[in-house]
Amino acid sequence: MTRLLVECTHVFQHPKVNSGIQRVVRNVINQLPPSVDGVECIPVVMLKGKLYRVLKLGSLNIPFFDGLMTFAGRLERLAHGFWQLHQRLDKRCTSKFAKRLLYVAYRLTALACFSVPLRLIDQVNQYQLPKRCSPLQHQPGDQLVLLDSSWHTDFFPFAERLKRDGVGIVSVIYDLIPLTHPQFYDTRLAQVFNEWFDWITQTADGYVAISATVRDQVREELQRRVGPAKADALWFDYFHLGSELDLSEARATVEPRLTQMFDTPEPVFLMVSTIEPRKNHDYLLDAFELAWAAGSTVRLCIAGRIGWKCDALLARVRNHPQLNKRLFMFNDLSDTSLEYAYSHARSLVFPSRVEGFGLPLVEAMQRGLPAMGSDIPIFREIGGEFMAYFDLAKPQTLADLVVRYENSTQFPAARNVADWQWIGWREASAQLAERTLRNLQPTPAVAQRQHANCP
Known part of the structure; x- marks a missing residue:
């Protein structure tokens, strides 16, 4: 059977x-x-x-075990960050002796600070x-x-x-x-x-x-x-x-800084994804800088946890002259806050270089939020004629879409997102x-x- x-x-x-x-x-x-x-x-x-x-x-919603699992998750992220730091330092070392010394220090620190505590937490969790x-x-x-x-x-x-x-x-x-x-x-x-x-x-x-x-x-x-x-x-x-955001709670509190961002009349364009190289945030910033230089007053909201190989991008955002004026970044939004962002944004923008699916596109469009995406095959499969597409080689093409939509009530796609349907x-x-x-x-x-x- x-x-x-x-x-x-x-x-x-x-x-x-x-x-x-x-x-x-x-x-x-x-x-x-x-x-x-x-x-x-x-x-x-x-x-x-x-x-x-x-x-x-x-x-099991037992505070002790839930706290332990939350701590374990943070510890794993710290362990990953520590490993990334070791990788960067290792590349800078020119001598074999220094590399070996660095490796030994890394292994001992990782064992004491991460491996042993995580194993102990795993043993405690066996009771569940x-x-x-x-x-x-x-x-x-x-x-x-x-x-x-x-x-x-x-x-x-x-x-x-x-x-x-x-x-x-x-x-x-x-x-x-x-x-x-x-x-x-x-x-x-x-x-x-x-x-x-x-x-x-x-x-x-x-x-x-x-x-x-x-x-x-x-x-x-x-x-x-x-x-x-x-x-x-x-x-x-x-x-x-x-497409449902299953952890969204109707009575939960929305991030106050997020609601403040949406309180002003200028339209907000939303980017939702982990911050990592293939998501192409640099292209996104290039395009919006072109739009702002042309006189646009739109705002850009980047929502997503911090991933890998993104130090330069994070530095660019944190030092940007438009930060907290026309450029905003949130790295730990709950599903409730994300639902609020989808409901109040003017459009989703998704300039990813390559994807297996593109879940934020579906989440956005299922809620009636129109989406602009990279002109790649998977986005065509998902969005069809209901999405607006831009050229990844030309940030100006996204800037033009943004300005065009800012100045018009008509989203620049062949068909209305209200007619788009997707499965749950x-x-x-x-x-x-x-x-x-x-x-x-x-x-x-x-x-x-x-x-x-x-x-």
């Missing part, structure tokens, strides 16, 4: 994290249908070589496990859907054992950007992702991407790595993501399950459809 075992290990272990993939995993799991066409759908985690059914994905999950025995014919960000986990040997026991492996692919554009990431992260993708090409029986664009890229990459014959024996499909997370979760199942025993018609841009 086939069962869909939908894996969510990282989000289970870090329920307070709310960035892109974590938001997707949490919403898909929370909206996962009990069954599809008679096939049971079970959220699972893999911990220390064992499989567990998830009873509660989120925390019986209330959040229960042991589950796998069966031949089960399908393990690797939904979460599994490239930094340690369950690969266990997943391989499951496959030897007759469990199918399905990999959800969010994007291939660390492979296709490694310059946007730290070297080690790109290496880890590449090693994971090597493993998944040898392990997975099928692939579900989050867009048709990424599905086609995955198929091409598999053909390149394993050859057309082996790639043709696999299956490739996709599903689309939902319930439909997205069901779509993932249904499209996985339809590929397990494909009929000729289904097999033909999965090689086309089918809806």
